[in-house]
Amino acid sequence: MKRNHKGQNGIWIGRIGIMIFGAAVAAVADVDVAVHVGNVAVDVGDVAVDVAVHVGDVAVDVAVHVGDVAVDVAVHVGDVAVDVAVHVGDVAVDVAVHVGDVAVDVAVHVGDVAVDVA
16 A cells, blocks of 8 residues: 555644544533544434544544434544444444545434444
């Protein structure tokens, strides 16, 4: 895999994103663990857990939860990874593991129980 240094600018974006992310966590008292470049998480509900581990150049995670329980787990090893998850309901579980160059996951759940494994 050809590597470059274009991701260096993204590190600053990631740091800003983590600060925004941290503010969101403090606001809703949820548990979010993110190690990557770029992150936006908005959780409205009782329990929301987002775990994202990215090793690569660019990674963007957008999660919006409205409901009681939501769990998102994403592990990416590669160059570009984009995860978008929108949950409206009681229980939602998304698990995504990518090893490669480009990965795009879009999950939209409206209902009581939803489980996605990709």
